[in-house]
Amino acid sequence: DAGVIQSPRHEVTEMGQEVTLRCKPISGHDYLFWYRQTMMRGLELLIYFNNNVPIDDSGMPEDRFSAKMPNASFSTLKIQPSEPRDSAVYFCASSSGLAVDTQYFGPGTRLTVL
Amino acid sequence: EDQVTQSPEALRLQEGESSSLNCSYTVSGLRGLFWYRQDPGKGPEFLFTLYSAGEEKEKERLKATLTKKESFLHITAPKPEDSATYLCAGAAGNKLTFGGGTRVLVKP
Numbered sequence: 001d002a003g004v005i006q007s008p009r010h011e012v013t014e015m016g017q018e019v020t021l022r023c024k025p026i027s028g029h030d031y032l033f034w035y036r037q038t039m040m041r042g043l044e045l046l047i048y049f050n051n052n053v054p055i056d057d058s059g060m061p062e063d064r065f066s067a068k069m070p071n072a073s074f075s076t077l078k079i080q081p082s083e084p085r086d087s088a089v090y091f092c093a094s095s096s097g098l099a100v101d102t103q104y105f106g107p108g109t110r111l112t113v114l
Numbered sequence: 115e116d117q118v119t120q121s122p123e124a125l126r127l128q129e130g131e132s133s134s135l136n137c138s139y140t141v142s143g144l145r146g147l148f149w150y151r152q153d154p155g156k157g158p159e160f161l162f163t164l165y166s167a168g169e170e171k172e173k174e175r176l177k178a179t180l181t182k183k184e185s186f187l188h189i190t191a192p193k194p195e196d197s198a199t200y201l202c203a204g205a206a207g208n209k210l211t212f213g214g215g216t217r218v219l220v221k222p
Contacts, residue, residue, distance in 0.1 A: 004157070031208065042212055042213070042214045042215065043158070043201065043203075043212040044212075045209055045210065045211075048208065048209070050208070055208070056208075056209065091157050091158075093157070101145065101146055101148065101163060101205045101208075101210065102148075102160055102163065103160070103210065104160065105150075105157030105158045105159070106157050107155075107156055107157050108155075108156070108157050
Protein backbone atom coordinates (compact mmCIF):
# COMPACT_ATOMS: atom_id res chain seq x y z
CA ASP A 1 0.00 0.00 0.00
CA ALA A 2 1.16 3.56 -0.71
CA GLY A 3 0.30 4.76 2.77
CA VAL A 4 -1.73 7.86 3.56
CA ILE A 5 -1.53 10.38 0.74
CA GLN A 6 -1.92 14.11 1.27
CA SER A 7 -2.00 16.96 -1.19
CA PRO A 8 -0.72 19.50 -1.69
CA ARG A 9 2.53 19.05 0.25
CA HIS A 10 3.04 22.79 0.47
CA GLU A 11 0.51 25.60 0.20
CA VAL A 12 1.19 29.31 0.34
CA THR A 13 -1.81 31.60 0.25
CA GLU A 14 -2.87 35.07 1.24
CA MET A 15 -5.06 35.96 4.16
CA GLY A 16 -8.72 35.71 3.31
CA GLN A 17 -8.33 33.04 0.65
CA GLU A 18 -9.96 29.63 0.81
CA VAL A 19 -7.65 26.67 1.37
CA THR A 20 -8.51 23.02 0.73
CA LEU A 21 -6.33 20.20 1.97
CA ARG A 22 -6.84 16.67 0.69
CA CYS A 23 -6.28 13.22 2.12
CA LYS A 24 -6.50 9.67 0.83
CA PRO A 25 -6.41 7.14 3.70
CA ILE A 26 -4.97 3.65 3.55
CA SER A 27 -7.35 1.32 1.76
CA GLY A 28 -9.50 -0.63 4.19
CA HIS A 29 -9.03 1.77 7.09
CA ASP A 30 -12.30 3.03 8.51
CA TYR A 31 -11.02 5.79 10.81
CA LEU A 32 -9.61 9.06 9.52
CA PHE A 33 -8.07 11.81 11.65
CA TRP A 34 -7.03 15.39 10.89
CA TYR A 35 -4.29 16.94 13.05
CA ARG A 36 -2.52 20.28 13.14
CA GLN A 37 1.08 20.67 14.31
CA THR A 38 2.69 23.93 15.42
CA MET A 39 5.76 24.71 17.47
CA MET A 40 3.66 26.35 20.15
CA ARG A 41 0.87 23.78 20.54
CA GLY A 42 2.41 20.58 19.22
CA LEU A 43 0.21 17.99 17.53
CA GLU A 44 -3.50 18.60 18.06
CA LEU A 45 -6.46 16.53 16.91
CA LEU A 46 -8.94 18.60 14.93
CA ILE A 47 -11.60 16.08 13.88
CA TYR A 48 -12.00 12.39 13.22
CA PHE A 49 -14.33 10.26 11.11
CA ASN A 50 -15.51 6.68 11.40
CA ASN A 51 -16.98 5.07 8.29
CA ASN A 52 -17.10 8.52 6.65
CA VAL A 53 -19.16 10.02 9.50
CA PRO A 54 -17.70 12.84 11.63
CA ILE A 55 -17.52 11.59 15.21
CA ASP A 56 -15.74 14.31 17.15
CA ASP A 57 -15.00 17.80 15.86
CA SER A 58 -14.33 19.39 19.24
CA GLY A 59 -10.78 20.23 18.18
CA MET A 60 -11.83 22.34 15.20
CA PRO A 61 -10.71 25.81 16.22
CA GLU A 62 -13.39 27.93 14.56
CA ASP A 63 -16.26 27.90 12.13
CA ARG A 64 -13.77 28.86 9.46
CA PHE A 65 -12.63 25.23 9.52
CA SER A 66 -14.71 22.45 7.99
CA ALA A 67 -14.01 18.83 7.06
CA LYS A 68 -15.79 16.33 4.88
CA MET A 69 -15.40 12.71 3.97
CA PRO A 70 -17.64 11.99 0.96
CA ASN A 71 -16.38 8.42 0.60
CA ALA A 72 -14.02 5.92 2.19
CA SER A 73 -11.05 6.98 0.10
CA PHE A 74 -11.15 10.77 0.28
CA SER A 75 -11.37 13.56 2.83
CA THR A 76 -10.94 17.32 2.72
CA LEU A 77 -10.14 19.96 5.30
CA LYS A 78 -11.19 23.43 4.26
CA ILE A 79 -10.30 26.79 5.79
CA GLN A 80 -12.37 29.75 4.68
CA PRO A 81 -11.28 32.49 5.09
CA SER A 82 -7.69 31.68 5.99
CA GLU A 83 -5.70 33.73 8.51
CA PRO A 84 -1.95 33.95 9.25
CA ARG A 85 -2.45 32.09 12.55
CA ASP A 86 -3.65 29.07 10.58
CA SER A 87 -0.08 28.57 9.33
CA ALA A 88 0.94 25.08 10.46
CA VAL A 89 1.56 21.56 9.22
CA TYR A 90 -1.68 19.64 8.78
CA PHE A 91 -1.56 15.86 9.02
CA CYS A 92 -4.07 13.26 8.04
CA ALA A 93 -3.92 9.83 9.67
CA SER A 94 -5.93 6.65 9.26
CA SER A 95 -6.44 3.48 11.25
CA SER A 96 -8.37 0.25 11.15
CA GLY A 97 -11.25 -0.47 13.47
CA LEU A 98 -9.37 -3.63 14.43
CA ALA A 99 -6.48 -1.56 15.82
CA VAL A 100 -8.06 1.86 16.12
CA ASP A 101 -5.25 3.44 18.05
CA THR A 102 -2.40 2.53 15.71
CA GLN A 103 -2.70 5.52 13.47
CA TYR A 104 -0.71 5.83 10.26
CA PHE A 105 0.16 9.38 9.34
CA GLY A 106 0.54 11.01 5.97
CA PRO A 107 3.48 13.28 5.09
CA GLY A 108 1.55 16.42 5.96
CA THR A 109 0.69 19.67 4.21
CA ARG A 110 2.72 22.71 5.22
CA LEU A 111 0.38 25.70 5.05
CA THR A 112 1.65 29.26 5.06
CA VAL A 113 -0.88 32.08 5.16
CA LEU A 114 0.63 35.48 4.38
CA GLU B 115 -8.32 17.88 30.79
CA ASP B 116 -6.05 15.17 29.45
CA GLN B 117 -2.39 16.09 29.51
CA VAL B 118 0.82 14.49 28.29
CA THR B 119 4.20 16.03 29.14
CA GLN B 120 7.54 14.96 27.75
CA SER B 121 11.02 15.69 29.03
CA PRO B 122 13.58 16.75 28.21
CA GLU B 123 12.59 18.93 25.25
CA ALA B 124 15.91 18.23 23.56
CA LEU B 125 18.68 15.70 24.05
CA ARG B 126 22.15 15.66 22.52
CA LEU B 127 23.95 12.33 22.71
CA GLN B 128 27.21 10.95 21.51
CA GLU B 129 26.97 7.79 19.46
CA GLY B 130 26.82 4.87 21.90
CA GLU B 131 25.72 7.02 24.85
CA SER B 132 22.52 5.45 26.23
CA SER B 133 19.76 7.61 27.66
CA SER B 134 16.06 7.72 28.54
CA LEU B 135 13.17 9.94 27.52
CA ASN B 136 10.29 10.58 29.91
CA CYS B 137 6.57 10.86 29.22
CA SER B 138 4.25 11.66 32.11
CA TYR B 139 0.52 11.53 31.52
CA THR B 140 -2.82 12.40 33.01
CA VAL B 141 -5.36 10.85 30.67
CA SER B 142 -8.79 9.92 31.92
CA GLY B 143 -9.70 6.38 30.97
CA LEU B 144 -6.31 5.68 29.41
CA ARG B 145 -6.55 2.79 26.98
CA GLY B 146 -2.96 2.81 25.86
CA LEU B 147 0.27 4.80 25.70
CA PHE B 148 1.83 5.25 22.28
CA TRP B 149 5.30 6.18 21.08
CA TYR B 150 5.94 7.69 17.66
CA ARG B 151 9.08 8.80 15.86
CA GLN B 152 9.00 11.90 13.66
CA ASP B 153 11.72 12.83 11.20
CA PRO B 154 11.97 16.40 9.86
CA GLY B 155 9.42 17.09 7.15
CA LYS B 156 7.59 13.81 7.70
CA GLY B 157 4.59 12.52 9.57
CA PRO B 158 4.90 10.62 12.84
CA GLU B 159 5.79 6.94 12.46
CA PHE B 160 4.33 4.42 14.91
CA LEU B 161 6.79 2.67 17.22
CA PHE B 162 5.04 1.05 20.20
CA THR B 163 1.80 0.68 22.11
CA LEU B 164 1.80 -0.10 25.84
CA TYR B 165 -1.45 -1.08 27.51
CA SER B 166 -0.70 -1.89 31.14
CA ALA B 167 1.72 -0.90 33.87
CA GLY B 168 4.78 -3.09 33.84
CA GLU B 169 4.58 -3.77 30.14
CA GLU B 170 7.72 -3.41 28.01
CA LYS B 171 8.23 -3.37 24.25
CA GLU B 172 11.51 -3.42 22.31
CA LYS B 173 12.54 -2.57 18.79
CA GLU B 174 16.21 -2.54 17.84
CA ARG B 175 17.90 -0.02 20.18
CA LEU B 176 14.61 1.25 21.62
CA LYS B 177 12.75 -0.05 24.64
CA ALA B 178 9.54 1.44 25.98
CA THR B 179 8.23 0.87 29.49
CA LEU B 180 5.05 1.93 31.27
CA THR B 181 4.09 2.71 34.86
CA LYS B 182 0.78 4.06 36.16
CA LYS B 183 1.91 7.65 35.69
CA GLU B 184 4.84 7.60 33.28
CA SER B 185 6.37 5.95 30.29
CA PHE B 186 10.03 5.83 29.40
CA LEU B 187 11.72 5.34 26.07
CA HIS B 188 15.21 3.97 26.56
CA ILE B 189 17.69 4.37 23.74
CA THR B 190 20.58 1.92 24.09
CA ALA B 191 23.87 2.62 22.30
CA PRO B 192 22.23 5.08 19.89
CA LYS B 193 23.43 5.66 16.35
CA PRO B 194 23.16 8.87 14.31
CA GLU B 195 20.16 7.40 12.46
CA ASP B 196 18.24 7.42 15.76
CA SER B 197 18.20 11.22 15.57
CA ALA B 198 14.56 12.31 15.42
CA THR B 199 11.76 13.74 17.51
CA TYR B 200 10.08 11.15 19.69
CA LEU B 201 6.43 11.72 20.54
CA CYS B 202 4.33 9.96 23.13
CA ALA B 203 0.55 10.00 23.17
CA GLY B 204 -2.17 8.81 25.52
CA ALA B 205 -5.26 7.20 24.06
CA ALA B 206 -8.71 7.75 25.54
CA GLY B 207 -11.61 6.50 23.49
CA ASN B 208 -10.53 6.89 19.89
CA LYS B 209 -8.51 10.04 20.51
CA LEU B 210 -4.78 10.50 21.02
CA THR B 211 -3.40 13.33 23.16
CA PHE B 212 0.20 14.01 22.19
CA GLY B 213 3.05 15.36 24.26
CA GLY B 214 5.32 18.08 22.92
CA GLY B 215 8.04 15.63 21.93
CA THR B 216 11.73 15.18 22.68
CA ARG B 217 14.20 16.14 19.93
CA VAL B 218 17.09 13.70 19.98
CA LEU B 219 20.35 14.41 18.19
CA VAL B 220 22.96 11.65 18.13
CA LYS B 221 26.42 12.81 17.07
CA PRO B 222 28.95 10.39 15.56
